[in-house]
Amino acid sequence: MRNYTVFKNNLVAAEQVEVHHGLVLGNPSSKKEIIFVTNPFCGHCEKAQKQMSNLLMIPDLDLRLVIQFSNDISNSDTEERDLCLQLVSIYLNAGPQKFLEAMNHWYELKDVKKWMEKYEGKLSENCESVLLQSYQWTLLANTFHTPTFFLNGYRYPKEFSRNHLEYFVMEFIDDESFS
Template sequence: MICFFTVYNQNKYLSTDINVSEITFGNIDAPVNIVLVTNPMCHYCKAAHADIENILNKYNNDVRVTIRFNVMTDEKTKLPYRIASALLAIYYDISPESCKESLSQIYKEGIDREKWLEKWSHLDIAKFDEVLEYEQKWCHQNAINFTPALLINGKQFPKEYDRSDLLFFIDKLSEKFIEESNVNKGQKLVKQYI
């Protein structure tokens, strides 16, 4: 695990906060914050979503997972944009659980995406344009030009490790981030009294 943290700590920190409501699963106050940057048409994103699903099934209380889409916002008629908008609409207008199921469906091998979209055609997807614009802008500003991209507490998951290994690191990551948070709180208290 020391080797993992050595490589992880060498990665540059990126602020993952943006001022829009995104698709989020797990515990909002969790010590481990995962951002998965994805595109509904990305073949490699299928495995990333399966990995995230496994993590949420095992560590739902220990992680917060944000799904961030990197889709072209000037191509509103194209499948990636329409699917991402529909997923946001499902999350906010129906339920997070329905969205989780829909994510699992859309990232399955051999899915008929047009048929999937027809099922959700009654939803108002246009109201999520701003969310997707903010997400794309964040990706551009942070040079996230590929999907899937996985960030853990603002740092990219080390390329030296297989993404599926993250499942085995959650306990240690949680301990590390809780410890760091407690140290930072202690330092702030000391500064207040100096």
């Protein structure tokens, strides 16, 4: 179903959550926000990552994309922990564009050792606390599956396929009631 009114009614029926941190891509001052809860080791997240990357390539798109990792690095294997720490460190040290490139390259390779050969570097002091905050936020938002999207704090409706997000995102951005 591609009816924006039905989509919006389902969207705003959910409880709204707030986010105060995360990895911000796109326009950081936009009033329209998509929170993307992801896990680099989640197979379904690869397609969602491509969706988000494609959105960010739209010229002059007035959208803030906030990445939240659902990875509990205190309870992760070494490869998962190292990859997540390095991704956040890339964001903190090199910025959103390099982070996005590194995320996309991860899904192309899906091989931690090969990926680390290209991207491993000195970890930022804050990367561990950023990942911990992100994980804690996913718990507070009752987000136990990835990928999950929130639009201006509202959980993406279960009645709609994640694939349909692209049909509604432009109307969401133009919808002044979300300002």
